[in-house]
Amino acid sequence: MKLRTVAVWSWLAFGYAFLYVPIVLLVANSFNASRIGTHWGGLSLRWYAQLLEDPQILEATWLSLRIAFVSACFATVIGGCAGLALGRNGRFPGRTALTGMVAAPLVMPEIITGLSLLLLFVGMKSAIGWPEARGFATITIAHTTFCLCYVAVVVRARVAGLDRSLEEAAMDLGGRPLRVMLDVTLPGIAPALLSGWLLSFTLSLDDLVISSFVSGPGANTLPMLIFSKVKLGVSPDINAVAALIIGVVTLGVAVAGVVMFRAQRAAERQTG
Amino acid sequence: MKRRGPADAGWRLRLLVAGIPLLWLAVFFLAPYLLVLRTSLADPVIGQPPYSPLFDASGGLQLTLDNYRLLLGDRLFIGSYLESLRIAAVSTLLCLVVGYPMAYAIARSPRPWRTLLLLLVILPFWSSFLLRIYAWMGLLGTHGVVNTLLLDAGLIERPMSLMYNNAAVYLGIVYTYLPFMVLPLYSVLEKHEVALREAALDLGARPLRVFTDITLPLSLPGVIAGSMLVFIPAIGEFVIPALLGGLDTRMIGRALFDEFFINRDWPLASAVATVLLVVLVLPLVMFQRGQARAHP
Numbered sequence: 001m002k003l004r005t006v007a008v009w010s011w012l013a014f015g016y017a018f019l020y021v022p023i024v025l026l027v028a029n030s031f032n033a034s035r036i037g038t039h040w041g042g043l044s045l046r047w048y049a050q051l052l053e054d055p056q057i058l059e060a061t062w063l064s065l066r067i068a069f070v071s072a073c074f075a076t077v078i079g080g081c082a083g084l085a086l087g088r089n090g091r092f093p094g095r096t097a098l099t100g101m102v103a104a105p106l107v108m109p110e111i112i113t114g115l116s117l118l119l120l121f122v123g124m125k126s127a128i129g130w131p132e133a134r135g136f137a138t139i140t141i142a143h144t145t146f147c148l149c150y151v152a153v154v155v156r157a158r159v160a161g162l163d164r165s166l167e168e169a170a171m172d173l174g175g176r177p178l179r180v181m182l183d184v185t186l187p188g189i190a191p192a193l194l195s196g197w198l199l200s201f202t203l204s205l206d207d208l209v210i211s212s213f214v215s216g217p218g219a220n221t222l223p224m225l226i227f228s229k230v231k232l233g234v235s236p237d238i239n240a241v242a243a244l245i246i247g248v249v250t251l252g253v254a255v256a257g258v259v260m261f262r263a264q265r266a267a268e269r270q271t272g
Numbered sequence: 273m274k275r276r277g278p279a280d281a282g283w284r285l286r287l288l289v290a291g292i293p294l295l296w297l298a299v300f301f302l303a304p305y306l307l308v309l310r311t312s313l314a315d316p317v318i319g320q321p322p323y324s325p326l327f328d329a330s331g332g333l334q335l336t337l338d339n340y341r342l343l344l345g346d347r348l349f350i351g352s353y354l355e356s357l358r359i360a361a362v363s364t365l366l367c368l369v370v371g372y373p374m375a376y377a378i379a380r381s382p383r384p385w386r387t388l389l390l391l392l393v394i395l396p397f398w399s400s401f402l403l404r405i406y407a408w409m410g411l412l413g414t415h416g417v418v419n420t421l422l423l424d425a426g427l428i429e430r431p432m433s434l435m436y437n438n439a440a441v442y443l444g445i446v447y448t449y450l451p452f453m454v455l456p457l458y459s460v461l462e463k464h465e466v467a468l469r470e471a472a473l474d475l476g477a478r479p480l481r482v483f484t485d486i487t488l489p490l491s492l493p494g495v496i497a498g499s500m501l502v503f504i505p506a507i508g509e510f511v512i513p514a515l516l517g518g519l520d521t522r523m524i525g526r527a528l529f530d531e532f533f534i535n536r537d538w539p540l541a542s543a544v545a546t547v548l549l550v551v552l553v554l555p556l557v558m559f560q561r562g563q564a565r566a567h568p
Contacts, residue, residue, distance in 0.1 A: 004479065012377040012389075015370060019396050019450065022407035025417060029410065039420075082293035085286070092286070094294050100560060101297040107501060107559060109508020109552075111525045112545045115532065116304030119311055119542070122321045145300040148293065177282025199398075206400045209510055213532075223402050230402075230515065234410050242403040249399045257391060 023246060030243035035236055047240035056225060057241065064205055064222040067136060071143035072200035079148035079200075080193055083155025084185070105149045114213030117142045121214060134216030142214045143204040150203065151196035158192035159185075191263035198256045202249050305549075312339055312542035323539045339543035349527065349544065353551060356524040359438065359513075360506035363445035367453040367502045368495065370446060375457035375494075376487075379464075390458060397451040405444055405515050412440055412516070436518035444512040445502075452501040460494030461487070493562060500559040504552060524548055 030048075034041025051057055082102055085092070105113060121131055121138050131138050162185070170180045208223040215221065220228075222241070229238055313335040314323040328334045343349050378389045396404060411417045412434040419431040434440060464487065472482045510525035517523070524544065532541040 008373055008377045008380070011373040015374040015450075016392060018370070018447070019393070022411055022447075023396065023399065023404065026403070026407040026410055078293050078296050081289045085290035085293065088286075092290055094290060098290065098294050098297070101301050102293070103560060104556070105301060107504040107556065109505055109510075109525060109548065111508050111510050111528055112308070112549060113304075115528070115541060115545050116308045117300065119307040119538075120300065120304040123307055126321070141300060145296070148296070152293070177285045180282075181285065202398055206402065208402050223400070226402060226406070227511070230406050230409065234406070234413060234416075238406065239410075242400070242406060245403060246399045250395065253395060253398045261387075 026239060027243040027246060030236070030239035032236070032239075047236045048244075050237050051240055051244075054237065056220075057222070057237070060220050060222045060225040063136065063219065067140050067143060067221065068201045068204040071140045071147055071204045072197045074140070074144040075147035075151050075200040076193055076197045078144065079151025079196060080155050080189070082148065082152035083159060083192070083196075084189070086152065087156045087159030088185075102149045102152045105146045106153070110207075110209035113146065114142070114210040117145070117210065118213040134214055135219035138214045138216075139211050139219070139221065142210050143200075143207060146207075146210065147200035147203050150199050151193075154196045154199065155189055155192045158189050162188045191260050195256045195260055198252050202252065205245070205249075308542045308545050311539055312546045313337070314539045314542075316537045316539045321538065322536055339540050340547070342540065343543050343547060348522070349524075352522045352524045352527045353547070355522050356507045356509075357551070359441060359445070359521075359523060360503050360509075363442050363449070363506050364453075364499050364503040366442060366446045367449055368499060371450055371453035371498065372457060372495075374450075375454045375461055378454075378458055379461035386462070390455075393451050393454045401448055402511060404448055405512055408440070408444060408447065409435065409515060412443075435516055438517065438521055440516040441513050441521055441523075444516045445506050445509065448512070449502040449506060453498040456497035456501065457491060457494040460491045464490055496558070497562050500555055500562065504555050504559065507552065508548060 031043050031045070032041055033044030033046060082098060086095070086099060086102070117138075118134075121134060124130060125132070166188075167180055167184050170184050171177075175183070206223060207221075208227050211221045212224055212227075215224070222245075226238055226241065229235060310326065311323055314326075315334075315336055315338065316322060317324050324334060326333065326335075374393070378386055378393070381389060409416070413419070414431045414433065414435075416434070418434060419428075422428045423431065468486060469482055472486055473479070477485070508525045509523060510529055513521045513523040513526050514529070517526075528541050528544045528548070531537050531544060
């Protein structure tokens with residue numbers, strides 16, 4: 001019995017080591033003064049300083065951040081609607097279609113999604129003349145589409161856990177549907193919307209395959225730039241970019257986690 | 273003013289709430305697939321776009337099955353599909369082997385720890401997928417950490433080639449998809465009635481017996497959901513074989529990417545994608561069924 005417990009726990013420890021050792025080594029190496037990653041040449045910020053002088057990386061980062069911000073906002077609105085509809089509306093025409101279309105992009109190979117969206121944009125261009133060139137707009141639309149599915153899943157779970165009697169009480173007291181939604185439902189799902197937004201932001205910032213398909217010449221997102229460099233092997237400035245991204249994302253997730261945790265606590269206190 | 277009953281109050285609002293995502297997904301998710309199908313039936317041409325139009329000069333419909341004939345007659349493509357299925361299946365199995373005990377341990381840990389332990393599994397999923405693969409390149413390379421450590425320890429005399437082979441691809445897939453396996457497993461294992469297990473133990477069942485007769489069957493939905501979440505995207509995986517795989521790692525995602533970007537044969541690439549979708553239909557249906565059962 002004891003031995004079994006020890007075995008299970010050491011397996012867990014091994015699992016976490018497996019998940020974290022590569023990331024920790026990568027971050028540690030970004031502070032390595034030596035160009036050759038395997039030998040420690042002392043603590044240094046030179047690779048970070050070099051980033052600031054690399055216009056290519058700065059430009060790609062700026063493009064990626066803008067796309068991530070805009071598509072996270074769109075995805076939160078549209079995905080929030082989808083989550084509300086699936087969690088609250090009961091039966092409605094198109095429910096099955098919506099359920100399927102929200103679930104499918106979560107597992108669909110990116111390579112197919114990317115190809116299909118590119119064909120759409122090319123088709124649209126010859127049919128209605130838009131988009132003129134592929135870049136910011138097309139990547140944003142593509143990212144919104146797959147991010148909104150993640151938002152929908154998060155919001156739907158939250159809606160299902162909400163106490164319905166509050167909304168019903170507000171309705172009975174004569175609240176108009178829009179008011180009830182804005183004043184009662186929306187604050188209830190706000191934490192889910194926030195974490196959906198953050199999830200979308202990071203997913204968009206991370207996407208490589210879909211962006212590669214739907215972007216045009218000249219529009220390079222950060223992952224596209226990283227990929228083109230990484231294909232040639234490990235390089236110290238990419239280590240620094242990686243460490244920065246991992247740092248920012250970890251911080252974002254930590255904030256989202258605290259917000260969700262507090263909201264859950266508050267909800268538990270209210271009901272119990 | 274007529275008052276509507278509560279049941280149909282706000283139907284306009286609800287129409288809007290359901291309509292916006294339906295419309296968006298119909299245009300940007302569903303319609304593009306139809307275009308893939310249509311392009312796969314076109315001839316490749318030199319020009320912009322590089323495929324033949326739907327109607328020829330005299331207004332006749334021009335569709336061809338040539339791309340499919342080419343595809344299904346080519347041993348390289350067939351081999352790529354089979355290779356992808358094999359690599360995805362093996363990776364899924366490995367994920368299950370690594371992930372099941374982890375999910376089990378988390379589900380059996382003291383309640384206050386569970387959230388933290390679970391969060392630690394999810395956290396890497398949030399940080400960049402591309403960079404996590406890149407991190408392994410730093411470990412596995414000829415001058416990578418593993419080789420250096422082994423050389424310094426005197427265990428090997430010259431660097432081993434750990435990267436650019438199928439084993440590295442398995443490792444990469446297991447590494448990046450592990451959270452997708454652990455999460456659904458955890459949620460079924462955590463739900464189990466502790467009482468059921470304890471009753472069995474009290475009645476004198478051996479721990480192994482309790483596991484095989486109670487825990488394992490009850491966790492089967494989680495096993496299926498987790499496996500599908502790994503298996504389906506792994507089949508079409510592109511980044512991992514491109515960065516960690518060797519020249520002999522011919523996964524279909526890579527073949528599609530090359531056909532599209534290097535050969536610029538859009539119709540053939542579309543045919544590759546269509547056949548891939550057909551291959552994916554069965555696991556997708558299984559996945560959807562499981563989801564529908566979980567959220568009725």
